[in-house]
Amino acid sequence: MELRVIGSVSSPLTDPAAAPKQGDEGAPEAVLEIAAEFAPGLKDISAGEDVLVLTWLDRADRDVLAVHPRDDATRPETGVFATRSADRPNPIGLHRVRVLDVEGRRLRVDALEAVDGTPVLDLKPVLEAVGER
């Protein structure tokens, strides 16, 4: 069960400690640069769509099972699976973004809290209502 890196995040964010905790907390625009070998998988993604981006949060501590949510020491320690902490056994980041434009293998997205260089694992469409699938 080895992951394949399909691309990486290009972002003005470089310091994880200073990055917003979620995209909707002031995260900047970013570009997803997809590797040439995986580019055929991007066909049919267009500007204006909302997509889920899965990343590998490679600076995370994979041995942590409890954290103070949002790094707030006044909040009680909570099991990692009940939080969005990056520290967890499989540090897979899940980010909902809007695609602003697609230029070949580069997708510009509206707001992403992942730092520059974060590996991208997958993209998925947001599911529509049952009848529209």
Next chain:
Amino acid sequence: MELRVIGSVSSPLTDPAAAPKQGDEGAPEAVLEIAAEFAPGLKDISAGEDVLVLTWLDRADRDVLAVHPRDDATRPETGVFATRSADRPNPIGLHRVRVLDVEGRRLRVDALEAVDGTPVLDLKPVLEAVGER
């Protein structure tokens, strides 16, 4: 970048071809059995909550980059990242479920389309509104 299996799905579904494509398309209840070493991460997950389950769809074809959506040959071939196909470079399943009850390391959930034995990688809470994080 190697994944750790934190648990597995226990489900009456055994045939992937017969399984619903999404949880809200008639999928049965299932139990997530979390391994003892990761059980401390479950603390603070309770019945009634909606969670995102990440699984590893281990029967997927990882070399596929385009599919006919929903296995419907009349629909044009589409890039896998614009679909929810299990076949994709990193076959990570993403499932939104409601927790029905928690009994030690066993979480019963309302509707999951993953087949029996599917490895579980992660659980995450559904994000609340910004002010309630």
